[in-house]
Amino acid sequence: MLNCPGQGGPATRYCSGTSCTRPPLFPSLPLSSPLFPSLPLTCISPCCHLKTFRDNGIILEDFSELGDTEFTFEAWVRTSDSCHNSALFSYAAPPADPTGGGTELEANHLVLANPNRLVLCHDFEYLDIVPDTRGESCYFAFNHTGPSIVSRDGTWRHVAATWTAANDGLVQIYVNGLLVSSARTRKTAPLKKHGVIAIGEEMDCYGACLDKGQGFNGEMDEVRLWKVARSQDDILKYMRSGAGLENHPELAAYWKMDDPNDVSGTGVAIDSSGKGHDLPLSTRPMSSMQSISSKKFSEKLTAGVASFKNNYAMNQNYRCVAHTRSLAPSSTHSSHPSRPPVVH
Numbered sequence: 001m002l003n004c005p006g007q008g009g010p011a012t013r014y015c016s017g018t019s020c021t022r023p024p025l026f027p028s029l030p031l032s033s034p035l036f037p038s039l040p041l042t043c044i045s046p047c048c049h050l051k052t053f054r055d056n057g058i059i060l061e062d063f064s065e066l067g068d069t070e071f072t073f074e075a076w077v078r079t080s081d082s083c084h085n086s087a088l089f090s091y092a093a094p095p096a097d098p099t100g101g102g103t104e105l106e107a108n109h110l111v112l113a114n115p116n117r118l119v120l121c122h123d124f125e126y127l128d129i130v131p132d133t134r135g136e137s138c139y140f141a142f143n144h145t146g147p148s149i150v151s152r153d154g155t156w157r158h159v160a161a162t163w164t165a166a167n168d169g170l171v172q173i174y175v176n177g178l179l180v181s182s183a184r185t186r187k188t189a190p191l192k193k194h195g196v197i198a199i200g201e202e203m204d205c206y207g208a209c210l211d212k213g214q215g216f217n218g219e220m221d222e223v224r225l226w227k228v229a230r231s232q233d234d235i236l237k238y239m240r241s242g243a244g245l246e247n248h249p250e251l252a253a254y255w256k257m258d259d260p261n262d263v264s265g266t267g268v269a270i271d272s273s274g275k276g277h278d279l280p281l282s283t284r285p286m287s288s289m290q291s292i293s294s295k296k297f298s299e300k301l302t303a304g305v306a307s308f309k310n311n312y313a314m315n316q317n318y319r320c321v322a323h324t325r326s327l328a329p330s331s332t333h334s335s336h337p338s339r340p341p342v343v344h
Contacts, residue, residue, distance in 0.1 A: 006073055058199040058279055058326070059207060065252035065275050067227030068092070068190040069165035073112050073120070074226070074235065077149055078156045079218025085114045085128075087202035087217040088159070089225075093192040094206070098165075101205035111138075112161050115218070119148035120161040120171045122187045139171060147173060147180040156221075158239045162229040165190070172229075177236040197253075199223065199279070225252040247274035255279050 073089050095102030095107035105125040112120050113127055121127055121138035129137040132144075139146070149157050160174040169185040196207040200216035203209055222242060228250050238245060245254060251273035256269075269279040289302055 010328070032083075043289060053273035058281060059201075060161075060197040060199075060277060060279060061207060062194050063197045063253075064193045065227065065273075065277065066191045066193065066225070067252070068193075069188075070163065070227065070229040071110065071191060071258050072160060072162045072226035072228065072230040073157070073224070074239070075223040076156050076221040077115070078154060078217070079115050080152055080154065081152055081217035082150045083117055084213055084215070084217060085116065085201075086214050086215055087198070088115070088200065088220070090198045090202045091191075092196045092198075092203045092206045097178045101208065106202065107203045107205050107209070109192060113138075114146065115216075116162070117148045118149055118173055118175075118181070119157070120163055120173060120184075121148045122163050122171075122185065122191075123189055124185075124187070140184045141183075141185040142181065145181070147175055149175060154171070158235075160230065160235045160239070164229040170229075174232065174235055177232065177239055179232060199275065200324075221257050223253075223255045223257065225254075226250055227252050233344075240270075246272045251275070253277045258337065269287060296306050 008071075075088070077088065090108075091108075091110040092102065093106045095106050103125075105123065108121060108124055108127065110120075110122050111124075111127065112118070117139070119127070119138055119142050122139040124131075124136075126137040126139075128139040128144075132140045149159055151157065158174075158176050160177075162170075162172045162174075163185075164170050165188040169186060169187040171183050171185055172179055173181040191314040196203065198207075198210070200220070201210050202214040204211065224245070242254075242256065245251065248254075253271050253275060254273040255269040256272055267281045269281065271277040271279065
């Protein structure tokens with residue numbers, strides 16, 4: 001039985017100076033495919049930075065840079081997790097009712113879901129229904145298929161997914177620059193501004209309702225969000241090089257993931273698009289006083305509470321003998337031989 005990430009504990013990282021190695025989550029197994037060739041890639045520096053996700057995500061609120069009728073997500077991705085239907089990216093539209101958490105349709109305004117059967121879904125209330133006799137789900141539009149980017153040997157793969165309102169809501173998915181899936185989704189409504197972005201998670205309500213079973217287990221690098229549907233030529237040209245992309249007018253956000261955690265452990269990934277959407281990996285819990293009502297007492301009770309959002313609390317002296325879990329995406333070094341060489 002496979003020891004799935006998030007269930008049996010994360011792999012350990014061993015670092016010494018600038019030389020870092022990472023044992024694979026699974027034993028190294030041969031993997032060959034004409035569709036997903038193993039790319040002979042190497043690091044451009046002795047130690048490269050990336051972000052590791054284990055059943056967690058990064059939340060960014062009030063995001064207003066998406067285009068109206070076109071979108072592209074692209075990133076280098078590595079995952080061995082074949083157990084979870086996780087999400088690489090999701091965007092929740094602002095709820096029509098500001099007093100509530102929004103509807104499922106608003107939460108699924110834009111979702112790049114499931115590394116095992118990758119699909120990009122816009123304005124589908126349901127990502128998948130079994131059986132889907134009325135054709136209501138996103139997977140129905142993709143004929144219930146999608147490419148897998150899961151790799152048991154730790155191979156990095158470049159993923160790009162585009163959507164355009166033109167051509168009846170055309171979605172195209174590229175892996176290593178090759179077009180591997182497309183669908184006319186019939187979803188052509190403009191993207192709504194000032195929503196919430198989640199990297200490595202799917203939201204079931206506005207900015208919250210995160211399910212650990214939908215949390216991405218793996219690593220991401222060079223995450224780019226575009227206001228346009230990038231062409232295959234553009235994807236191929238820039239998938240291995242970020243040179244000249246800083247402050248590109250068509251970028252909505254660009255996180256190179258080259259910024260290590262600071263000494264407090266609350267790192268920030270800088271937005272190289274020039275739009276100012278720096279990505280907080282974690283935020284310290286905020287302390288506040290709250291009034292608590294109770295049917296047993298006529299007066300309200302007042303107590304101090306800790307508010308958690310995109311954050312965690314940690315006791316560094318506590319040790320769990322059985323398993324340990326990573327509670328926030330971390331910035332790490334890697335010298336894996338298949339690490340994508342992105343030149344800045």
